[in-house]
Amino acid sequence: MKTLAVFIIILNISMPSFSQKKHKHKTRNYVPISWYKTTYKTPLTKKDSLNFKFNDQDTLVLITNKMKTIGTFVDYVYKDSLFLNEYKKIAFNHKNDSLDYNTTMKYWKNDIKLFFSKSVSKKERKSILSFAREISNKVDSLTIYEAKNHEDSNYVIYYTGDYEYEQNLKNYNRADFWVYWNNNSNQLYKGSIKINNQKFFSESLRIAEIKKLLFQSLGYFKLSNNYNCDSYFSNCHSNNKQITDFDYELLQYHYCYGICKGTSLETFEAQHESVKNMMKEHDHAIHKFHYPNY
């Protein structure tokens, strides 16, 4: 189902008091009517309509506390505009480099289970898995590990001359990756890396290339010319490629649930603008994402 981003406004009204008694809070939770209809089974009544509120063009329905607690709340992760500008360039990989607000970000929802073909040496496998472990340990919601059998995997790494695991890479004679995503959720669910081990003639060249492609495929990222070549988000090759602080910050942000996942660039920008405006208007505010079925 298409990902929806909806706002709930929870008004938390406290009564100022000068006594030492604990403050009493009265909270009223509202959701947009369209969201109410798709989420709750309880039909709307006349009484509900009396409590409607209107926010811009949305009709908001008052919900009970019990309704509100379904699912998980995750803090909105604030990032400044400088960071978000860089993030957008990388996470929204536009077709033919042509800016399109319908372009979506892609991410792996399920664990990545790597299967290595027999041609991949033990040393290469070990190095890739160590790289994968490092990422898994530092990035929440992203786990990469080895699958011993091809049928248990969702990501294959193989060389030219091996069984052609990915037909779309059949005519690639250097090195590349291929990933699939679900069109509705933009979740990546299958990937492959193919390396021409004649052109990448040494283990060190192959290891470096596989790491680069694997990293890029973690979000079908668009690499940039603007970063130091050591960064995995950089377009250029380096003998000293490493996951820089910036790389981690961006990857962690991509995989944190404090932003809407799998959205289009248009939605992404609208949401951030809306939250930031709200933050400017209200000095003290908590902003959370709610995942009802998470």
Add this chain to the structure above:
Amino acid sequence: MKYLIILTFLISYNGLSQNASENLKSRINIDRIKLKPTGYTISNKDTFYFNQQRFKDLSSFKYNKETLPNFLKHYKSSVFFNSKKHSSRVYRLLQWKTPIVIYFDKSIPKKIIKKVKAFYSKIEDIENLSISYTNTIDKANYRIQITDETFNIIPEEFGITKELEKQMFFFTNCSYSIIKDNSNGIVACTLKINRKQLSNNDNILLNLKQGIFFSLGRFHLNYSLNPEESLTSVLYKNSDIMSDLDSSILRLHYYQLYNRHIDGTDFEQLFQIN
């Protein structure tokens, strides 16, 4: 899996945990303060910046204009094949941005290897170009391979008809293949030479010198040059010393490293930066 994402605003009047005014403080962009020749990124809680590369003005490049009056013409022909941004086929500048480590096939005679090394020692002082050698293939990013493959690619326009010239012509018995990154940096190279060239020391030395030179920037052959002038000549005449033209081509080519695509039009504009 079905899921909905809801953004919740919890607005209170008695001050809850997140302080918006603190959060909205942008990190400092100090792009204009520190200037480095290549893009650079630092990111932490307080700072985040990257530099757009600022190119050197190529008019500051020094070469001998008296002895090499047509140097820039030769350079553009070798690098861009005289193409510009809107040419039907655009050739862009390719560079090695990491040190080159060459591995020679074991069947190449040691004395030939020694001569090749001596020849290329002349360019050791070029700042952004480094060539070293290894006996371990896994440490190499440049492989010189003796092969049974045949090549024999002689474009008609070169007008090579004599058998001796055919044998001297690089692409009769050799080929090289480079792997490049997305910023036109060369990641690795394989230079292949047909096995029969091993029977003639002069030929294999010629092939090695010329092949290595081509692959330092995917330099194109230049058929307007006389044989003795350059390694990019169609019929290069062997010499123990690299010509001024060739070393100048390399010096200009590696005068700076470019972190983006540079075509013939971009290149000309680099002479008018200041």
